[in-house]
Each structure stands twice: as C-alpha cells, then as structure tokens.
Amino acid sequence: MERFSKNQLERYPFYLKFLKVLEEKGEINVSSPTLAKELGYSEEQVRKDLQAVSDEAGRPKKGRNIHQLIETLETFLGYRQKTAAVLIGAGHLGGALLNYPYFEDMGLSIVAGFDTDPQKVGKQIGGKEILPLDKLAETIKEYKATIVIVAVPSFSAQEIVDLALKSGALAIWNFAPTHISVPEGIVVENVNLASSLAVLSHRLNFESSKGE
Amino acid sequence: MERFSKNQLERYPFYLKFLKVLEEKGEINVSSPTLAKELGYSEEQVRKDLQAVSDEAGRPKKGRNIHQLIETLETFLGYRQKTAAVLIGAGHLGGALLNYPYFEDMGLSIVAGFDTDPQKVGKQIGGKEILPLDKLAETIKEYKATIVIVAVPSFSAQEIVDLALKSGALAIWNFAPTHISVPEGIVVENVNLASSLAVLSHRLNFESSKGE
Numbered sequence: 038m039e040r041f042s043k044n045q046l047e048r049y050p051f052y053l054k055f056l057k058v059l060e061e062k063g064e065i066n067v068s069s070p071t072l073a074k075e076l077g078y079s080e081e082q083v084r085k086d087l088q089a090v091s092d093e094a095g096r097p098k099k100g101r102n103i104h105q106l107i108e109t110l111e112t113f114l115g116y117r118q119k120t121a122a123v124l125i126g127a128g129h130l131g132g133a134l135l136n137y138p139y140f141e142d143m144g145l146s147i148v149a150g151f152d153t154d155p156q157k158v159g160k161q162i163g164g165k166e167i168l169p170l171d172k173l174a175e176t177i178k179e180y181k182a183t184i185v186i187v188a189v190p191s192f193s194a195q196e197i198v199d200l201a202l203k204s205g206a207l208a209i210w211n212f213a214p215t216h217i218s219v220p221e222g223i224v225v226e227n228v229n230l231a232s233s234l235a236v237l238s239h240r241l242n243f244e245s246s247k248g249e
Numbered sequence: 250m251e252r253f254s255k256n257q258l259e260r261y262p263f264y265l266k267f268l269k270v271l272e273e274k275g276e277i278n279v280s281s282p283t284l285a286k287e288l289g290y291s292e293e294q295v296r297k298d299l300q301a302v303s304d305e306a307g308r309p310k311k312g313r314n315i316h317q318l319i320e321t322l323e324t325f326l327g328y329r330q331k332t333a334a335v336l337i338g339a340g341h342l343g344g345a346l347l348n349y350p351y352f353e354d355m356g357l358s359i360v361a362g363f364d365t366d367p368q369k370v371g372k373q374i375g376g377k378e379i380l381p382l383d384k385l386a387e388t389i390k391e392y393k394a395t396i397v398i399v400a401v402p403s404f405s406a407q408e409i410v411d412l413a414l415k416s417g418a419l420a421i422w423n424f425a426p427t428h429i430s431v432p433e434g435i436v437v438e439n440v441n442l443a444s445s446l447a448v449l450s451h452r453l454n455f456e457s458s459k460g461e
Binding site: 041043044046047048049050051053054055075076077114115120129130132133136137139140143144145183184191207208210214215216218224226228229230231232233234235236237238239240241242244 | 253255256258259260261262263265266267287288289326327332341342344345348349351352355356357395396403419420422426427428430436438440441442443444445446447448449450451452453454456
C-alpha cells in the first residue's frame with residue numbers, strides 16, 4: 038500500500054465534501070482542474086491524490102465520474118464501516134463532540150461518554166449516555182471500542198489514556214491540550230487548538246501580504 | 250526568517266506545555282534528549298526545532314535554561330501580544346470555543362460571538378456577548394479583530410467569510426467542515442474533524458501493529 042502523508046490524508050474529506058455538493062447539483066463528471074481550482078490545491082496534487090486511492094484514471098476532457106469517486110473515497114476513508122468509540126470527558130468540548138452530528142456518516146459510532154462528575158453521570162448528551170469511569174473497561178470490551186476520544190483536562194489525560202489502553206483500545210483521538218505517551222503500535226492523533234493557532238498566527242504575522 | 254513547516258509549528262505548543270510542567274516542578278535546565286523522549290520526537294528534530302526559534306545553543310550535558318526557553322517560545326508563538334478575534338456561530342462547537350479557557354494565555358482575545366439565532370443574541374456564552382450578524386462589520390473594525398473564528402454550518406461558511414473579509418479581517422480559523430476560498434494574502438487555517446479522523450483511521454487500519 039502506498040504511503041500517505043498526513044497532509045494528503047487530511048485533504049480527502051475536502052474532496053469528498055465538494056464532490057457531494059456537485060452530485061447534489063446533478064453533475065456527472067468532474068475534472069482535476071475543476072477540483073484544483075475549487076479546493077485551492079495544485080492540479081498535480083489533485084491528480085496524485087486521486088490516483089493514490091483509485092486505479093481508474095480520469096479521462097481527458099471528461100474527467101472522473103463523481104458517483105464512483107465518492108464511493109472510492111468513502112471506502113478509503115472507512116465511512117462505509119462502523120468503528121466503535123468511547124468519549125471521555127463530557128465538558129464543553131466533549132459535549133460539543135457528543136453533539137457533533139456527522140460522526141456516524143464517517144463510520145464513527147460513539148457508544149457512550151464518560152465523566153467523573155456525578156452531576157453528569159446518568160444523563161444523556163447528544164443522545165449518548167454518560168457513564169462513570171469505572172464502567173470504562175467493560176464498555177470498551179463489550180463494544181470493541183477501538184477508538185478513545187479524550188476530552189479531559191491536561192492533568193488527567195495520561196492517566197485516562199493508560200486506563201483505556203489497558204482495556205483494549207487501539208487508537209487515541211486526543212483533544213486534551215497536552216502530549217500523551219503510548220506504547221508502540223498504538224495510534225495517537227492530536228486535535229490541538231494551540232498547534233492550529235500557532236500555524237495561523239505564524240502565517241498571519243510572517244506570510245500574510247496584508248499584515249501591518 | 251527561516252521557513253517553518255506546518256508540522257514544526259504544530260510542535261511548539263507541546264514543547265511549551267512540557268517546559269511549563271518542568272518549571273512548576275522547580276527544574277532549571279532541560280536537555281534535548283529529555284524533551285525528545287518525553288514528547289516522542291527524535292533528538293535531531295528537537296535540536297532543529299529549538300535552534301530555529303532561539304539563537305542560544307543548549308550547552309552539552311546541562312541543556313537549555315527552561316525559563317528562558319519558555320520566554321522564547323511564548324514570544325515566538327505570539328502569546329505575549331494580544332490579537333483580537335470574533336467568533337461566528339455560537340452552536341455546540343462555537344459555544345465550546347467561547348468557553349475554552351486558554352485562548353487569553355495564547356494571546357487570543359475573543360471580543361464577541363455572533364449568531365443568527367434570536368434565542369442566542371443578547372445572551373452571554375463563556376463571558377462573551379452574542380451579537381447579531383449585522384453588527385459584525387462594525388465590531389471587526391472597532392476592535393481591529395484580525396482573526397475570525399468560523400463555527401457555522403458548511404452551507405453558510407463561505408458567505409460568512411466573505412462578509413468578515415470585507416470588514417477587514419485577515420485570517421480565518423475555520424472549524425466549519427468545508428473548504429472556503431479566500432483572496433491572496435488572507436490566511437486560512439482549518440480545524441477539520443473529518444481530516445483528523447482520516448489520519449487516525451488510516452493509521453489504525455494500515456499502520457497499527459495491533460490492528461485485527
């Protein structure tokens with residue numbers, strides 16, 4: 038299997054999103070230059086990205102079949118399977134994630150939320166029950182929850198992750214603003230607001246042509 | 250000025266976070282190998298990352314002064330200035346961002362939230378007033394809000410961005426799950442959950458040694 042870069046993987050949902058807009062408009066085919074122009078990527082990048090997931094080449098002039106490309110991308114991204122996940126930390130951010138309406142479409146099924154706050158335990162957020170932490174191990178095992186979404190404060194993130202991994206989780210989607218350590222073979226993907234802001238600020242201060 | 254990669258910029262907040270933990274513990278110096286081991290980066294990467302922001306070299310054995318390095322990183326990341334921002338879309342995600350307690354520490358000051366929902370307008374979320382969209386232009390101008398945080402649904406994101414840019418905003422921090430187009434010189438940084446999940450899923454399915 039071809040090796041995909043992080044940046045490349047991050048682009049595929051943007052292709053998919055735009056292809057669905059085109060499909061809804063009744064379009065049948067799309068060319069690489071059209072995708073490139075709309076999404077702000079280079080034409081070469083678009084061709085490489087699409088060739089990496091699909092054997093079928095686009096036909097010159099006519100381009101690629103939109104319906105087929107959507108199917109290819111959804112399969113590649115795992116949207117046509119179901120992966121079970123648990124979410125830990127039902128605060129503001131965790132609550133927003135529990136309410137996020139698109140995870141099911143992406144093949145991600147959050148089976149329960151967890152929190153230490155007795156005010157939250159037993160309630161539902163976004164239709165998901167909030168359970169106490171001592172139910173974490175059995176829930177991960179029962180639902181074969183491979184992904185753990187971590188939305189706890191920094192100071193408790195590592196402890197929570199260790200606990201989840203002991204119960205059989207294989208991937209950590211870390212929204213806590215701190216580094217977490219995991220053993221070899223365990224996947225960590227960070228959504229770090231400070232990191233994203235660092236990129237934005239740097240570009241704003243040093244690359245924007247309109248900066249003061 | 251040296252050119253920084255996105256991945257490199259994204260690492261600096263993790264250094265800073267760990268350095269603050271060390272400082273709180275009363276540590277004075279830190280070596281590159283220690284940082285590398287704790288954060289899961291290579292030693293070479295750590296040395297390169299730190300040299301890129303600081304003239305001062307670490308002394309062999311002794312390492313770098315933690316207090317000084319914190320100061321360097323905070324200055325580099327813009328945490329010691331104040332940049333005004335507005336947030337548009339006070340739903341679940343927007344609300345979580347308005348409640349996020351660390352933006353002020355990062356030099357980001359959200360001066361107001363905006364929403365079209367009359368139920369939300371006039372209320373406060375996370376201590377920030379929610380204003381109607383027709384106040385957007387004057388608020389951006391009054392506070393010189395250079396950053397616009399976009400947390401609206403996909404279908405209205407482009408329209409909102411166009412409106413904000415017309416009022417003088419220079420950077421878009423886009424949390425809407427869609428591509429947005431901006432003129433040359435305007436900065437866009439996406440926080441896209443689908444992109445992050447794409448990276449996580451791919452690693453889980455094709456790189457994790459424990460995958461089934």
